[in-house]
Amino acid sequence: MQHAELSSLAQELPLRVLLVNAGEPDSLTWSGIVQPLRLAAKMVGPGRLIVDVRSPDKFAGDSQRHWHLVLLVADEAEAGLRPANMRLLAQRCRSAPCWGGVGAGVLWLAEAGVFQGARTALPWSLYPDADPIAEQLMLSPHLYEIDGARLSCCGGGASIDFALTLVDILFGATVQAQVKEVLCVDRVRGQEERQRVALQARFGVLQPKLTEAVTLMEANIEEPLSTDEIAQLAGISRRQLERLFKQYLGSLPSRYYLELRLKRARQLLRDTNHSIVQVGLMCGFSSGSHFSTAFGALFGNTPREERQRKLAE
Structure with missing residues (x-):
């Protein structure tokens, strides 16, 4: 970035x-x-x-x-x-x-x-x-x-x-x-990492369906759910789900989910020795080219460049 x-x-x-x-x-x-x-x-x-x-x-x-x-x-x-x-x-x-x-x-x-x-x-x-x-x-x-x-x-x-x-x-x-x-600091948390309780604190009581949907996304990184599946599991329509995400998170559910998976991939590239292919698969990307393109669009560098930067530290 x-x-x-x-x-x-x-x-x-x-x-x-x-x-x-x-x-x-x-x-x-x-x-x-x-x-x-x-x-x-x-x-x-x-x-x-x-x-x-x-x-x-x-x-x-x-x-x-x-x-x-x-x-x-x-x-x-x-x-x-x-x-x-x-x-x-x-x-x-x-x-x-x-x-x-x-x-x-x-x-x-x-x-x-x-x-x-x-x-x-x-x-x-x-x-x-x-x-x-x-x-x-x-x-x-x-x-x-x-x-x-x-x-x-x-x-x-x-x-x-x-x-x-x-x-x-x-x-x-x-x-x-x-x-x-x-x-004696081992790892620097990136700009994209979240306050762990922020979403629950901000929306948990007023918007429990939104919190439930994000929780489902966080629990299904390796095998992503579709927007329709998330809406069904949260007990609301797809249109209601999209409206909640747009109103409170300024994003579509699919976009938010993609960024969540990419941020998880970036963390794995920094903190583990898994290969780039393994990291992509662990974050729901079956195509290496799709993973690299999406990663570059969000962070401004490729997964390989992210790994090389980590090795250079």
Whole structure:
């Protein structure tokens, strides 16, 4: 998957990253984002990466400084706070070429109206707080999203995956591997991986049929069901099923299912030694050419290139 806006920042010398800490300094959400970036700054050498930290008040009042990437970070425990100058903070964030939020910081920026039209990863526990603005957002069940210049991460443990992904995009797999070694991190979860309870938390009570349909898909990766079979097993018509997927997930059931299988394949290519043919079969692709074409259309590289990248780390 290409991230042109972020990748272009790698040319900046020095690359200035600002982390605005609006939460607890010892939270996992905060440490998970700041520690990998600080380690990366040490490893790439002086003059390449500067990681700065500000409080919301200091950031809002410092209009003279320029940063290339700004992230507003807050842990979930702070979700009830609403800084009086949030719109000013949002405006200041948007002055950077790339910007976004982590944890509750995503909600604050969303409430300021700056995430409209972008895929947005919000902690599932904050979904109730986002109800008043839910229709304005493209809420994603993923751990983090990089949508052009706008970045969002659900925080917690995902902050580490998100920060390491930023390191990879900006400085390459070798630097990322060095940071992973120091942090004793074995695997970086990809952008496409989901918050495990997000779908149930968001739709479980109001839309149990939708949750049931996705559960059926997740349980039948190797031998995919047809859309008609899923609808029948969920006890609704095909048209009702398609309407639910379109309304709440912004996709057709067949498309969502295909992406689910491809994301599983990508995980297997990264984390196992199964051959590419085996991975395709395990994810319901009887044709190697179909698997490669579909994989490339979603991720921008072939299964073979994905495996080679993993071996090069």
